[in-house]
Amino acid sequence: MKCINSQNAGKDLKCHSINATGSAAGRDAVEDRAATRIQAEIRGFLARRHLQQIKKEGNEAAKKIQAHIRGYLTRKHLDEVGIPHKHSTVAQLHNGLQE
Template sequence: MIVRKNPEAFAVDHSLPKSRSNENITYSDNKLKRHSIGGHLMRSPEDYAATKIQAEIRGFLARKHIRDMKKESDKAATRIQSNIRGFLTRKHLEKEGIVLSHHSNDH
């Protein structure tokens, strides 16, 4: 059993006998219904603020992840373009009869 600091805030009345536990559940359920609108619980300002902060952080992290993925994608595309342009240049120079010394292309 979880002991809460203020059980009365959660509609738990420990003075009632155990045989009335079903009534306790019904009472708790009714208390929650009174504090809800359309099936959604009305939240305290602290709950709303915590949810807002969590949403902002998740959004920030998602945008950062997308930005990092885009950087990696751009880096890969630049590398592919560089290799293709080098290949086409060497092919063109070979066709013109210009011989280049072979250098290692390890970067």
């Protein structure tokens, strides 16, 4: 292990393990593992957020389809019973009153 004094007159003493080629391999390996872990956490977070967005969009689409079907069935029922409904045109209402 090699310790290096910094320029702060010995206040900070930095120690690194140096291999035969002179690189601080141990520190690099720790940093690589830390970077990999951070990247994995971020990828997981982004994947979960993307999945939530897809589910939300699917739920919104299903709600719209259900609302349209309910409206259609209600208007169909009102037509069968003979009650004019909101989507009837003014001309249809006048024709119905004149008859």
